[in-house]
Amino acid sequence: xxxxxxxxxxxxxxxxxxxxxxxxxxxxxxxxxxxxxxxxxxxxxxxxxxxxxxxxxxxxxxxxxxxxxxxxxxxxxxxxxxxxxxxxxxxxxxxxxxxxxxxxxxxxxxxxxxxxxxxxxxxxxxxxxxxxxxxxxxxxxxxxxxxxxxxxxxxxxxxxxxxxxxxxxxxxxxxxxxxxxxxxxxxxxxxxxxxxxxxxxxxxxxxxxxxxxxxxxxxxxxxxxxxxxxxxxxxxxxxxxxxxxxxxxxxxxxxxxxxxxxxxxxxxxxxxxxxxxxxxxxxxxxxxxxxxxxxxxxxxxxxxxxxxxxxxxxxxxxxxxxxxxxxxxxxxxxxxxxxxxxxxxxx
Numbered sequence: 001x002x003x004x005x006x007x008x009x010x011x012x013x014x015x016x017x018x019x020x021x022x023x024x025x026x027x028x029x030x031x032x033x034x035x036x037x038x039x040x041x042x043x044x045x046x047x048x049x050x051x052x053x054x055x056x057x058x059x060x061x062x063x064x065x066x067x068x069x070x071x072x073x074x075x076x077x078x079x080x081x082x083x084x085x086x087x088x089x090x091x092x093x094x095x096x097x098x099x100x101x102x103x104x105x106x107x108x109x110x111x112x113x114x115x116x117x118x119x120x121x122x123x124x125x126x127x128x129x130x131x132x133x134x135x136x137x138x139x140x141x142x143x144x145x146x147x148x149x150x151x152x153x154x155x156x157x158x159x160x161x162x163x164x165x166x167x168x169x170x171x172x173x174x175x176x177x178x179x180x181x182x183x184x185x186x187x188x189x190x191x192x193x194x195x196x197x198x199x200x201x202x203x204x205x206x207x208x209x210x211x212x213x214x215x216x217x218x219x220x221x222x223x224x225x226x227x228x229x230x231x232x233x234x235x236x237x238x239x240x241x242x243x244x245x246x247x248x249x250x251x252x253x254x255x256x257x258x259x260x261x262x263x264x265x266x267x268x269x270x271x272x273x274x275x276x277x278x279x280x281x282x283x284x285x286x287x288x289x290x291x292x293x294x295x296x297x298x299x300x301x302x303x304x305x306x307x308x309x310x311x312x313x314x315x316x317x318x319x320x321x322x323x324x325x326x327x328x329x330x331x332x333x334x335x336x337x338x339x340x341x342x343x344x345x346x347x
Contacts, residue, residue: 244270
């Protein structure tokens, strides 16, 4: 009789596990996954985004770096070549390109750029893009574009933007000199109020930002500790983070904190869940992270032979992206077209 009870318990537990797995799979099938990046057209790099692994090319685009979707309207930011073959920044709205006005700097650029659009969010049909322009030897200006119209905001570099319940949150940092040399000071901005993220170091940079249930989470860099994140203003140092920058942060509905980071060293990525270093099967670099309920979506690359291949992971399970050269951002939204399902290659 005890054996029968045990057997029955095993069956019940198995059914619970199957139902939980089916619920997760059903949720994954009920979303659309959008990824911004680029592909190679012969020897020319071109911008594109992928919706459920189906590629959509962007007019004159070189590389897509950010993506946001609202009510089925797709907004993408990135770089393109103008009629004079000069690199400029743009936003594509359902594939229609509009150039973003910038002041072109004269030097001291980040990775060769004197301007860039770093991140995009959409709310109420309006797009909000943050970045920087007018990088010169004496400074740089943080920029905000709303529906393509630019204004400068106080600060030097605007890194990321998040909109929660109609409230805009922007992260960034200032670059300046004082009597002891160069300094970088991280901050986030909301409702006209600037919150300084100060860990007592000379280098504090704020990169990715997200908000969950009114709490602000910011990923960044604090030197000499390395990768850190802030919850509101409280700073947390990430283990094995020295030499890394925490680039993006996401929080699941259950409250799990996921952070991805990068380094120029031999190991080019780190991934932390609740401050614990976590391996992502086969990954060689990570570029973006997004959550939907309790599912976690991450873009990056994995090694295949002698090359790094773009991919994305859903809860640690890797999927390839057909024809991609780079993958730079990911967003996941509830599916509006229930007639179609994601086409994914699992590897």
